Amino acid sequence: MIRASLVIIGDEILSGRTEDKNLSYLAKWLGKLGIDICEVRIVLDVERDIINAVNNLRKKYDYVFTTGGIGPTHDDITTDSIAKAFGVEARVDVNALEKMKDFLNGKELTEPLLKMLKIPEGGELIYSPATKAPGYKIGNVFVMAGIPKIMQGMLEGMYDYLEKGDVVHSKSLDIMVGESFFAEDLALIQNKFKNVSVGSYPFSRDGLYGATIVIRSTQESDLASCESLVKDLIAKL
């Protein structure tokens, strides 16, 4: 099992102004590589908070991903914070500078543009087709933009760096009664399969309660046997 975590950096997510769209996309993309997101922290644009989250998580997990705070404005402090977390300086990267100059083709290279070309010493650039301002990898930490389109473009650049694990297969089955009517039978099914994780996720639709039963496993034969028992349970109810 390869275990990862995500640090979402940004006041706007915590204030409720913006709903994060990156976790769901990243989790599904990593899931296909056999990498599971096991923890997420959402933190303010505050240096100490970013440093604490990154330093804590990079010891606990195989990989840490971050989104947000690598733009050109005064409230973009991710790169300086990551550099401090690793105890290194953030500097304008020579290759990133060349690429930006080519792109600008004689237009002015302003201070805000330069700021986006800084990365912590020892970092390796990761580009998105959507921008000339790179993300980067340092140690087991991958630093990405917060705008979903740019973040998604950076994933391809990370692919080669990531170790791949056993892919988790899953099946989802809806059941249109409240959870209390099948909780005991479902627990019996879970107990039969050590290699399958059986989850029940309740919902309400049009005033009726139901649940989605999600079964997940790296072992396809166990998953099929488990699915058959869940289907029997649904048919019984």
Place this chain on the structure above:
Amino acid sequence: MIRASLVIIGDEILSGRTEDKNLSYLAKWLGKLGIDICEVRIVLDVERDIINAVNNLRKKYDYVFTTGGIGPTHDDITTDSIAKAFGVEARVDVNALEKMKDFLNGKELTEPLLKMLKIPEGGELIYSPATKAPGYKIGNVFVMAGIPKIMQGMLEGMYDYLEKGDVVHSKSLDIMVGESFFAEDLALIQNKFKNVSVGSYPFSRDGLYGATIVIRSTQESDLASCESLVKDLIAKL
């Protein structure tokens, strides 16, 4: 400033299957009471992870809210975990039991239903109009359901328990150029106002880059002066 944190409990959020809808709603609701969410952790349905998150955050923040994992199925382990975090037992609450019996009106009180009536010793019940299974408050921790409709209903039950702070007022202004074109001017505006937080949140729409400038303050007069400078900046560009 009253500072809060949220623990979102659930494998389904971390796998990307379900997008969380509770953070945004809760943050806005608390914002109106002058309470700011300063950190969020999303954790697996794993006892140790829940305990660590809750025990860490209840020391750091005035309030901790949790969502998810208080249903009747085997993967609902929030209440047992919270009880362990506080070093107490989880027991069926007498008042919650009475209310459920009234509701059932002679129908069978099954084990799964009983499970939802357990709360940690010392907890106080918090009901949602949408269910007879309560949430609860223990110490500075508020434990709520994960289904948005039920969670939202529990907020009214929490209102009286919460200390209210100075309400943060905010203004949002869109600017239709890339951030690097105004980053330096915006930093000058931020430097003029100690009581206002000035944030820039970039977006791309139809292939064009822009940003929303969000200014936030408890001081309405400072906010108005700052807004006027931001409007001048937008007009200039």
